[in-house]
Amino acid sequence: MKITIIGGGPGGLYFALLTKKARPNWQIEVFEQNQADDTFGFGVVFSDDTLDEFLSRDPETYELIRDKFAYWQDIAIHFKGNEIRCGGNGFCGTSRRSLLNVLQQRCVELEIPMTFGMQISPDEIPVRFADSDMILAADGIGSQIRDARKDDFKPSVTLKSNRFCWMGSTRPMDEFNYFFKQTQHGIIIAHTYQYEQGKSTWIFEMDEACWQDHEFEEFDEEGSKIKLQKIFAEELQGHPLLLNRSNWRRFPRIFCENWWSDNIVILGDANASAHFSIGSGSKLAMECAIGLSDAVLAHGEKDIIKAFQAYDDARRTPCQIIQHNADVSLSWFEHMDRSWDMDPMQFAMVVMCRAKSITYDNLILRDAGFVQKTDDEWYGRHKRDTGEDLSQTRPTPMFAKFRLRDMELSNRVVMSPMAQYKADENGNPNDWHKIHYSSHALGGMGLIFTEMTCTSPDARITTGCPGMWSDVQMRKWREIVDFIHENSTASLRFHLQAGDLVFPNPLG
Numbered sequence: 001m002k003i004t005i006i007g008g009g010p011g012g013l014y015f016a017l018l019t020k021k022a023r024p025n026w027q028i029e030v031f032e033q034n035q036a037d038d039t040f041g042f043g044v045v046f047s048d049d050t051l052d053e054f055l056s057r058d059p060e061t062y063e064l065i066r067d068k069f070a071y072w073q074d075i076a077i078h079f080k081g082n083e084i085r086c087g088g089n090g091f092c093g094t095s096r097r098s099l100l101n102v103l104q105q106r107c108v109e110l111e112i113p114m115t116f117g118m119q120i121s122p123d124e125i126p127v128r129f130a131d132s133d134m135i136l137a138a139d140g141i142g143s144q145i146r147d148a149r150k151d152d153f154k155p156s157v158t159l160k161s162n163r164f165c166w167m168g169s170t171r172p173m174d175e176f177n178y179f180f181k182q183t184q185h186g187i188i189i190a191h192t193y194q195y196e197q198g199k200s201t202w203i204f205e206m207d208e209a210c211w212q213d214h215e216f217e218e219f220d221e222e223g224s225k226i227k228l229q230k231i232f233a234e235e236l237q238g239h240p241l242l243l244n245r246s247n248w249r250r251f252p253r254i255f256c257e258n259w260w261s262d263n264i265v266i267l268g269d270a271n272a273s274a275h276f277s278i279g280s281g282s283k284l285a286m287e288c289a290i291g292l293s294d295a296v297l298a299h300g301e302k303d304i305i306k307a308f309q310a311y312d313d314a315r316r317t318p319c320q321i322i323q324h325n326a327d328v329s330l331s332w333f334e335h336m337d338r339s340w341d342m343d344p345m346q347f348a349m350v351v352m353c354r355a356k357s358i359t360y361d362n363l364i365l366r367d368a369g370f371v372q373k374t375d376d377e378w379y380g381r382h383k384r385d386t387g388e389d390l391s392q393t394r395p396t397p398m399f400a401k402f403r404l405r406d407m408e409l410s411n412r413v414v415m416s417p418m419a420q421y422k423a424d425e426n427g428n429p430n431d432w433h434k435i436h437y438s439s440h441a442l443g444g445m446g447l448i449f450t451e452m453t454c455t456s457p458d459a460r461i462t463t464g465c466p467g468m469w470s471d472v473q474m475r476k477w478r479e480i481v482d483f484i485h486e487n488s489t490a491s492l493r494f495h496l497q498a499g500d501l502v503f504p505n506p507l508g
């Protein structure tokens with residue numbers, strides 16, 4: 001079996017060494033356009049879970065990099081003069097250079113030929129590697145192979161709106177720090193962590209308007225560095241920023257619909273990118289390398305397409321889950337200003353839960369004290385706003401009552417409008433709607449918004465949309481509303497719609 005790997009990043013190298021370790025007689029070769037020691041960027045982070053997976057797959061790699069890891073438990077959120085810590089996060093950082101050197105060293109030990117300083121053009125692949133059974137495109141976010149075969153891989157590429165640049169600093173730190181900074185032109189966030197003794201990564205991110213108004217467009221790397229050093233002087237504690245191809249960029253969100261084309265298979269950033277705010281790009285590339293290696297070892301010799309299919313089956317869903325978390329996290333950073341008026345602990349809680357993969361209950365396991373402080377802050381505000389003292393009974397804030405003028409909700413769980421398209425041709429709601437709304441009400445919702453309910457036949461966007469223009473419809477809705485009021489504590493509000501108009505609630 002002959003395997004050619006294009007791209008010597010974490011994904012390509014890890015696939016190479018895992019596969020060669022299991023099949024020493026296979027020919028596996030790596031081509032990398034950079035020199036062995038070249039690398040852009042600074043540190044990468046891994047969670048404890050990811051490290052455990054690496055340990056189980058290749059203890060030698062793990063042992064080699066263990067000494068170079070910087071470990072931390074705390075995430076510190078710096079917001080309007082407050083430093084808020086949340087513990088129990090179990091992460092480690094290492095430099096990208098160390099990670100690559102270790103992976104390269106393992107490849108050398110396993111006698112995998114690596115050619116550095118050689119860029120492979122997609123056009124030369126069919127001839128130059130005609131005798132390869134499999135070609136791995138692990139050529140990173142700007143993958144030329146993917147772009148040359150875009151009709152086969154069918155990538156979707158979205159350039160996200162925030163601007164970021166990746167710098168380093170000599171400032172040491174014992175925790176992961178988020179520095180939120182209000183400037184005259186908007187909020188700038190620095191995502192920072194130590195990746196080796198006395199070296200930390202600093203990723204600066206801001207929205208387009210803030211970036212334009214600071215006129216970063218006018219500055220080269222050096223100019224941006226000087227400007228950012230001034231803005232973050234207090235946080236840098238006298239340490240300089242370091243540069244390494246630290247240009248301003250916008251994050252390309254990439255996902256390929258198809259993961260192979262003939263005998264070329266794709267992985268890592270080339271295939272699916274995950275925003276740096278969840279620190280999972282290298283993890284994703286290396287976990288996909290594990291999945292692909294397992295699949296190729298199981299089926300590659302007999303049927304390479306079966307191997308690619310097995311890789312796709314094993315990795316597509318986990319990959320999409322990580323990407324979804326990254327998307328949600330990225331979107332929070334694109335709209336940081338929406339949370340800016342929050343109290344400090346609430347803001348910190350939102351930062352911790354922004355990807356929706358960490359929940360309130362999960363945070364209690366990580367750091368019960370952090371959640372307790374957040375709740376205390378909230379009980380204090382609730383008492384100032386309403387006079388009600390919840391500090392002794394301590395309900396979870398989400399399950400505390402909510403009052404707005406004469407409306408009282410039993411909790412703060414709200415069901416948003418969900419179009420069902422199940423009304424009959426006259427726009428009448430039916431048993432479907434009764435069960436849909438009642439089951440959520442009985443499930444404990446504080447407030448239920450109905451789907452778009454139309455005030456005239458021509459206000460509907462489909463004939464399956466329910467209406468409220470006839471007596472029959474009113475009677476059918478009334479049955480549903482009465483049932484919910486008799487059997488649950490849920491409140492109901494109608495989302496009434498005629499063209500662009502939304503009417504107030506007719507039935508309560």
Ligand SMILES: Cc1cc2nc3c(=O)[nH]c(=O)nc-3n(C[C@H](O)[C@H](O)[C@H](O)COP(=O)(O)OP(=O)(O)OC[C@H]3O[C@@H](n4cnc5c(N)ncnc54)[C@H](O)[C@@H]3O)c2cc1C
Pocket residue numbers: 006007008009010011012031032033034043044045046118119120121138139140141143144165166203267268269270274276279280281282283284285
């Ligand atoms: C600001 C920022 C911060 C990040 N922070 C983290 C983090 O904390 N944790 C984390 O896990 N990830 C992080 N990432 C993401 C991480 O760097 C990538 O997800 C990861 O490197 C992907 O690995 P890869 O092997 O797929 O691609 P890459 O690491 O990009 O490797 C691809 C390689 O292919 C080579 N190549 C490309 N084209 C050719 C060609 N034609 N011929 C030969 N060689 C070629 C390139 O030189 C490169 O070395 C971050 C990314 C950014 C931008």
